[in-house]
Amino acid sequence: MIIIRKFKPSDFRWVIDIERKVFDEHDPYLYMQFYETYPESFVVAEINGFVVGYVAGFMAKEGVGRVFSLAVHPSYQNRGVGGNLLKEIIWVLQRFGVTEIILEVRSGNIRARRFYERHGFRQIGIKEKYYNDAENACLMKLEIK
DSSP: OEEEEEOOGGGHHHHHHHHHHHTOOSOTHHHHHHHHHOGGGEEEEEETTEEEEEEEEEEEETTEEEEEEEEEOGGGTTSSHHHHHHHHHHHHHHHTTOSEEEEEEETTOHHHHHHHHHTTOEEEEEETTOSTTOOOEEEEEEEOO
């Protein structure tokens, strides 16, 4: 059973482990800073007492939410964890009054792009050389009705 709940400081080590396995792009301490700034919109997925995924989002500006990062431990992918996390962050951001949610995903990460498309996101642009290795990012948006 997947439990979706708010991040708490004791989850930090799990989130860092997942981030390193999936992305290894962010300064690990950025997540604690994120939690301190946006505690309501930092959410984890737990299975059998283990944090297996997380999502962090925030209000970018009035009416616009942003998914900063979403990741699921490789051993728990394709089990509905990511979809549950995405639905939760959409719901959280809707409570803040957003009418659209944006995110970036690596252009070459077809699997992630399709995941977001299945959840209603559409590509609206490209951010050139967005990542540290100069890979482009696809800018995606979900309009909330």
